[in-house]
Amino acid sequence: MSSPTINPEEIERRCPVCDAAGHEKCLQKGDLRLVRCAQCGMIFASPVPVAYVNGAFYEDAGRPFYLSAEKLEGDYAPVRFERELRMFRRVCARGKVLDVGCSTGAFLYQLGQRFPGGYEGFGTDVSGPALDYAESKGIKVIRKDFLAEDFPGREFDAITMWAVLEHVSEPKAFLAQAARLLKRGGVCLALVPNWKSLARRVLNERYRYILGQHLNYFSEESLRRMAEDQFEVLEANFTHFNPVVIREDLRRRGVEPSGTERARLLQRTNRLKKRRILRFAYGIVERALSIGRLADNLTLVLRKR
Numbered sequence: 073m074s075s076p077t078i079n080p081e082e083i084e085r086r087c088p089v090c091d092a093a094g095h096e097k098c099l100q101k102g103d104l105r106l107v108r109c110a111q112c113g114m115i116f117a118s119p120v121p122v123a124y125v126n127g128a129f130y131e132d133a134g135r136p137f138y139l140s141a142e143k144l145e146g147d148y149a150p151v152r153f154e155r156e157l158r159m160f161r162r163v164c165a166r167g168k169v170l171d172v173g174c175s176t177g178a179f180l181y182q183l184g185q186r187f188p189g190g191y192e193g194f195g196t197d198v199s200g201p202a203l204d205y206a207e208s209k210g211i212k213v214i215r216k217d218f219l220a221e222d223f224p225g226r227e228f229d230a231i232t233m234w235a236v237l238e239h240v241s242e243p244k245a246f247l248a249q250a251a252r253l254l255k256r257g258g259v260c261l262a263l264v265p266n267w268k269s270l271a272r273r274v275l276n277e278r279y280r281y282i283l284g285q286h287l288n289y290f291s292e293e294s295l296r297r298m299a300e301d302q303f304e305v306l307e308a309n310f311t312h313f314n315p316v317v318i319r320e321d322l323r324r325r326g327v328e329p330s331g332t333e334r335a336r337l338l339q340r341t342n343r344l345k346k347r348r349i350l351r352f353a354y355g356i357v358e359r360a361l362s363i364g365r366l367a368d369n370l371t372l373v374l375r376k377r
């Protein structure tokens with residue numbers, strides 16, 4: 073079924089969670105228009121430029137960001153995937169792992185470094201240059217559309233999607249494909265920005281993570297609803313909090329930071345996190361936000377039914 077198109081370069085979307093066509097406008101930020109599903113309340117972007125839907129954006133415009141020295145240093149910093157690795161280790165002690173939207177491969181790299189011989193990792197992404205970089209770091213990559221029927225390497229023990237489902241126009245299909253490729257009892261970890269986070273509530277349209285590439289804005293409820301057909305929810309975790317982002321976004325008053333500025337900020341935050349006292353204070357605030365389900369990101373840890 074093809075979607076009705078307003079402008080040849082834009083695609084009108086149905087609700088990515090319940091497939092309802094009806095929605096009402098909820099927020100406008102520059103060209104980005106967010107709507108709320110009339111049936112289930114999911115927040116999503118519509119209409120959206122084709123380049124975000126077919127992945128062309130990540131091949132072209134995204135390159136200066138993903139492959140900038142700052143972003144690479146930030147992504148490859150040992151603290152970058154600390155929380156993700158902790159969640160991952162709780163449910164998968166060894167086996168074959170697929171990282172969907174692996175970008176430059178930093179998660180799989182850290183996994184291999186910390187637990188040598190424990191995992192066989194594979195990465196896949198829409199961005200060819202990012203995969204080239206991952207490969208240069210020794211990561212095995214699969215250059216194929218994840219949603220393709222003949223996607224290779226069935227029977228994974230774990231599939232991870234770190235900050236992926238908010239970028240794709242068919243997040244439900246991504247979860248369904250993960251369920252198909254997992255072994256019985258295999259796990260899927262899906263991290264997305266938390267629409268109900270303190271940062272989003274305080275900043276709303278000023279928040280830097282309300283941006284064109286983000287097509288879906290999940291809450292715990294909407295992500296659960298989308299996953300529950302195929303998966304049992306083992307954990308819902310709320311992690312990450314960045315006071316520097318809140319301060320800067322309040323100051324910028326909604327002016328979009330460039331890719332390089334974003335990468336620099338991540339790099340600076342990672343450096344701050346290395347300082348022991350700040351790390352301690354930060355840890356306490358993050359834990360409080362996590363308990364209140366107000367931290368920046370939400371991860372569902374899912375087990376295939």
Ligand SMILES: [Zn+2]
Pocket residue numbers: 087088089090091092109110111112113114
């Ligand atoms: Zn809906």
